[in-house]
Amino acid sequence: xxxxxxxxxxxxxxxxxxxxxxxxxxxxxxxxxxxxxxxxxxxxxxxxxxxxxxxxxxxxxxxxxxxxxxxxxxxxxxxxxxxxxxxxxxxxxxxxxxxxxxxxxxxxxxxxxxxxxxxxxxxxxxxxxxxxxxxxxxxxxxxxxxxxxxxxxxxxxxxxxxxxxxxxxxxxxxxxxxxxxxxxxxxxxxxxxxxxxxxxxxxxxxxxxxxxxxxxxxxxxxxxxxxxxxxxxxxxxxxxxxxxxxxxxxxxxxxxxxxxxxxxxxxxxxxxxxxxxxxxxxxxxxxxxxxxxxxxxxxxxxxxxxxxxxxxxxxxxxxxxxxxxxxxxxxxxxxxxxxxxxxxxxxxxxxxxxxxxxxxxxxxxxxxxxxxxxxxxxxxxxxxxxxxxxxxxxxxxxxxxxxxxxxxxxxxxxxxxxxxxxxxxxxxxxxxxxx
Ligand code: URA
Numbered sequence: 001x002x003x004x005x006x007x008x009x010x011x012x013x014x015x016x017x018x019x020x021x022x023x024x025x026x027x028x029x030x031x032x033x034x035x036x037x038x039x040x041x042x043x044x045x046x047x048x049x050x051x052x053x054x055x056x057x058x059x060x061x062x063x064x065x066x067x068x069x070x071x072x073x074x075x076x077x078x079x080x081x082x083x084x085x086x087x088x089x090x091x092x093x094x095x096x097x098x099x100x101x102x103x104x105x106x107x108x109x110x111x112x113x114x115x116x117x118x119x120x121x122x123x124x125x126x127x128x129x130x131x132x133x134x135x136x137x138x139x140x141x142x143x144x145x146x147x148x149x150x151x152x153x154x155x156x157x158x159x160x161x162x163x164x165x166x167x168x169x170x171x172x173x174x175x176x177x178x179x180x181x182x183x184x185x186x187x188x189x190x191x192x193x194x195x196x197x198x199x200x201x202x203x204x205x206x207x208x209x210x211x212x213x214x215x216x217x218x219x220x221x222x223x224x225x226x227x228x229x230x231x232x233x234x235x236x237x238x239x240x241x242x243x244x245x246x247x248x249x250x251x252x253x254x255x256x257x258x259x260x261x262x263x264x265x266x267x268x269x270x271x272x273x274x275x276x277x278x279x280x281x282x283x284x285x286x287x288x289x290x291x292x293x294x295x296x297x298x299x300x301x302x303x304x305x306x307x308x309x310x311x312x313x314x315x316x317x318x319x320x321x322x323x324x325x326x327x328x329x330x331x332x333x334x335x336x337x338x339x340x341x342x343x344x345x346x347x348x349x350x351x352x353x354x355x356x357x358x359x360x361x362x363x364x365x366x367x368x369x370x371x372x373x374x375x376x377x378x379x380x381x382x383x384x385x386x387x388x389x390x391x392x393x394x395x396x397x398x399x400x401x402x403x404x405x406x407x408x409x410x411x412x413x414x415x416x417x418x419x420x421x422x423x424x425x426x427x428x429x430x431x432x433x434x435x
Contacts, residue, residue, distance in 0.1 A: 026061070050177075062164075069190065080195070083198075083201060084208065085180075086201040088247045089117065089118060094301075098297050100306075109191040111165055111183075113169070113366060114165065123250075136157065142316050150313060153187065157190050177208075200234050205241070205355070206239035233433065236433070237272065245381060331376035337400070339395040339410060339414075344389065347384065352416075386424045
């Protein structure tokens with residue numbers, strides 16, 4: 001087996017065999033294939049796609065690139081969720097503690113920022129001391145002791161995804177159905193969850209820009225999960241505007257913590273969290289209907305039980321609990337600039353991807369693998385499609401390292417928003433369910 005033949009096969013549109021995919025994943029994970037050959041293969045996959053059989057073989061090879069967890073001795077049913085990537089998506093920070101607080105263990109393997117979409121691990125690291133590199137033994141112990149773990153890919157768990165994810169982030173190979181399916185489902189299979197809820201984003205701020213593409217991705221991932229004996233459901237959600245208001249690591253953690261402390265705003269983010277948590281509880285059999293599961297979610301948020309569970313997880317993973325108790329201790333940007341509506345009218349369209357890239361430009365994401373994230377920067381962007389604003393009315397705030405960066409981000413956000421003189425309907429958030 002050699003890498004040049006594999007590259008030529010995929011370049012010329014031939015399907016790769018299970019043995020070829022296994023070779024690539026095993027040798028790349030072991031450090032025997034250089035990044036330039038792996039990048040070339042990623043680009044060939046991006047351009048030429050993969051058959052369903054290839055996607056399954058890729059996913060399984062990635063899932064088996066490290067240990068796979070069997071959690072049956074710890075809990076009869078462990079549930080997990082994963083997002084296909086969006087802007088302002090801090091859902092895990094709210095739903096995972098809700099579900100764990102309802103007595104359903106959550107063992108979650110999350111990712112870092114990818115392209116213009118933020119990553120849970122980068123957000124969590126805004127809390128000083130918190131760390132995601134857990135061994136299998138630590139993952140299991142924490143799941144048993146507090147019923148809630150948020151880990152990253154490690155040398156033990158789905159290491160192939162850890163390496164490929166970082167490479168895709170900087171080689172313009174993120175938005176590919178086979179690569180997203182392999183990345184997400186390898187982590188889910190390796191981490192041993194019995195129930196998996198997939199939040200598949202659709203729109204200008206997502207890797208899948210059409211409902212048809214998102215349905216295809218969702219169906220492939222649901223089939224992989226169900227075939228592996230995991231109860232899997234995918235919810236297609238609208239990413240044609242940022243989720244909630246905050247975009248940027250510390251800003252998003254603060255917004256999520258406010259919700260764990262009982263806030264029901266931003267309304268779109270609250271409704272989204274209730275939907276995703278409810279599906280997790282439903283799969284786990286904690287409620288008989290989706291409505292009952294939603295009610296349980298809302299009660300758990302209002303009671304403070306989710307906040308308590310969140311704090312336990314943060315502290316168990318080395319985070320400083322003082323930052324949970326007082327989120328204002330988290331890094332704050334030295335420079336802020338109000339975002340003002342340039343004209344009166346209804347917001348017609350938001351180029352959400354452009355806002356995500358503006359957050360990366362501010363320092364909230366990476367352009368090369370070695371970039372260091374600035375946790376403090378980003379936006380609070382309150383405007384939603386269908387809102388009416390007067391000229392000069394506040395749309396939010398830019399949080400930047402300096403004045404020049406703030407001005408650049410301000411300009412990017414202004415050009416990402418389109419206005420209409422006619423009334424515009426708000427967006428529908430839930431666009432479909434695949435089971
Ligand atoms: N989340 C992942 O874990 N992988 C992707 O490829 C996209 C989103």
